[in-house]
Each structure stands twice: as structure tokens, then as C-alpha cells.
Amino acid sequence: MLLASLRIDLFMKRVIKTAVAVAPLWHLTGLLRRGGCAVLTYHRVGRNAAGFKNISADDFRRHMRWLREHCSIVAPADFRRACARMDRLRPSVMVTFDDGYRDYHDVAYPILRELKIPAINFVVTAFADEPGRLFWWDQVDIAAWSSARSHVDAFWQSGERVLLDRAARERIRMEIRRYVWSRPDQEREPTLNRFFAALDVKPGELCRERQVMTWDEIRSVAELTTIGAHTHAHPLVSRIPEPELRHEVVSCRERIAAEVKRPTVFAYPSGATSETARRVLHEEGFELAFLLSGIPARFAA
Numbered sequence: 001m002l003l004a005s006l007r008i009d010l011f012m013k014r015v016i017k018t019a020v021a022v023a024p025l026w027h028l029t030g031l032l033r034r035g036g037c038a039v040l041t042y043h044r045v046g047r048n049a050a051g052f053k054n055i056s057a058d059d060f061r062r063h064m065r066w067l068r069e070h071c072s073i074v075a076p077a078d079f080r081r082a083c084a085r086m087d088r089l090r091p092s093v094m095v096t097f098d099d100g101y102r103d104y105h106d107v108a109y110p111i112l113r114e115l116k117i118p119a120i121n122f123v124v125t126a127f128a129d130e131p132g133r134l135f136w137w138d139q140v141d142i143a144a145w146s147s148a149r150s151h152v153d154a155f156w157q158s159g160e161r162v163l164l165d166r167a168a169r170e171r172i173r174m175e176i177r178r179y180v181w182s183r184p185d186q187e188r189e190p191t192l193n194r195f196f197a198a199l200d201v202k203p204g205e206l207c208r209e210r211q212v213m214t215w216d217e218i219r220s221v222a223e224l225t226t227i228g229a230h231t232h233a234h235p236l237v238s239r240i241p242e243p244e245l246r247h248e249v250v251s252c253r254e255r256i257a258a259e260v261k262r263p264t265v266f267a268y269p270s271g272a273t274s275e276t277a278r279r280v281l282h283e284e285g286f287e288l289a290f291l292l293s294g295i296p297a298r299f300a301a
Helices: 011-023 023-028 056-068 078-081 102-115 126-127 136-146 168-184 185-198 214-222 241-260 275-282
Strands: 003-008 037-042 094-100 119-123 151-154 159-163 225-229 265-267 289-295
Touching: 023 094, 023 136, 037 078, 056 094, 078 094, 094 102, 102 119, 102 214, 102 241, 102 289, 119 265, 126 214, 126 241, 136 168, 136 185, 151 168, 151 185, 168 185, 225 241, 241 275
Parallel strands: 003 037, 003 289, 037 094, 094 119, 119 225, 225 265, 265 289
Antiparallel strands: 151 159
């Protein structure tokens, strides 16, 4: 039976930081905790040359050390059993990463290996095949920070003219991400091109050092890393027709199987799922699929 779990992103990271600062509260609140397994998700660690959102290597190491000291860290193979476990003083936690970013290999994995912490990395196989490519949201970030314009006409905000100071650039990159996700998939490329034109940035010039792991790098972290599927090209699976959805799932599964090992775990891009997606994953042999949410993790069969 296909399993589903909600992963915690910024919410749980803030909780961990707070708990590290006031460790006695962790023990005092033990009786309030539920059973189950909390699943943390990270993306980037330690790289911020282009203004990408990330967590510093020092903060990530602090997170992992705290988890090692206060929690039971769960390997993917033990996830089902951990979900049924009840230990209020040492709750179960599993560590995951999305998108197969290069800094997992360069920065995060050495920390995980040092502390002997297993993790899942959900890779997008089209980008592992062409690791020099940029995800569209990374292109948005680079464009927002590199534009030489002093103002921009924000077409995604009814054409409001915006001064491009630092705060506006940070806000705009998030606004355009939300706007693109709100539009039908077929409008994504025209919308992005309109955004780049508004900033007077040429997409072909949005070059940075390689951001995504190669297959060799993916294989090199396999000792403590389960490689999970995250589709072939990162569409929202809740929006695409079933034939395209199945192609995304099967292509991703087969590329990972050919390069590493056949995956049985999956993460929905941007947490978007549907009954059709869950059925297709079950039919294609996946045992576990993860959503993304800002609320505590829960588990359902």
C-alpha cells in the first residue's frame, strides 16, 4: 500500500533552533509530543554566491548534532516502524533533501557522514542528466539579484512600478515564484520570459557554476544516502494529464535505477499531489511518497 507523509520545512527548522537555545524545554514538553516520525526537508546548504536561499554549513551542523543528541534518527528502511514508535524523550526524525543540489555532495554529506546520519535525497533526473542546467526558480533568483534596472513594472502586481532596492529584489523573486506556480504550466515559459524582459536580463546569460549533482557525485554519496525520485523534470504532478504524469514518474524511476538503484520513495514537487498521482505511484512500485507542509508531520497508510 502506498504511504504518504507530510514533511516539515522552515517550521521544524525554527523549532530546532529554538530548542537548541532552550534545551530544557525539550524535556519539559516531552509529554506533549505525539508518536510518529518527523521528516525534515532541506534544499541548499552553504552556497549563497548568487543570492540563493540556503542554510549555512555551521547551522546545518548544529541542527544535525542536536538531532543526534536528542532524537532517534531514522533510516528510510525503518520509517514504517518508527512511525509506530512512541518515545517522548527521543522522538523519531528522518532527514531529507530535495532537488539533488550539488552542495549536498560538497557540504551537507560530509557533515552527515561525520555524524553517521542517513538521509534521502530526492533527485530530478533531467537535471542530473544535464547538471549545468538551472531550475527555473534559480533563474528567477539570479535575474532578480543581477538586474541593472533601477525600477521594474511589476506585471504580476497589476503593473505597479517598483524601485529595485535590496528589499524589493528579495520580495520580487518570491512574488514571481508564486505567480508562476499559480499559472497553468503552458504559461510558465512565456511568463518567465516576460519577467526577464521586465528586468532587462537575457536568460542565456543567467550563468553560474553548476548547481546540481552529477550522477558520479550522486553515486559517491550512496553509502548513507537513499536516492529518491522527484520526477524527471519537476512539474506539478497534480496539474498534468495522466500519460504525462506516468512518463515523469517512470522516466525518473528508470534513470535512477540505471545509474544507482531502483527507487521506492518519491517526493511530490512542491508538495502537490492528487488521487491520480497517488494511484500511479502505487502502480509503478513506489512504497512511500512525501508531501511538503508547514505543519507537523503525520503518517497515514
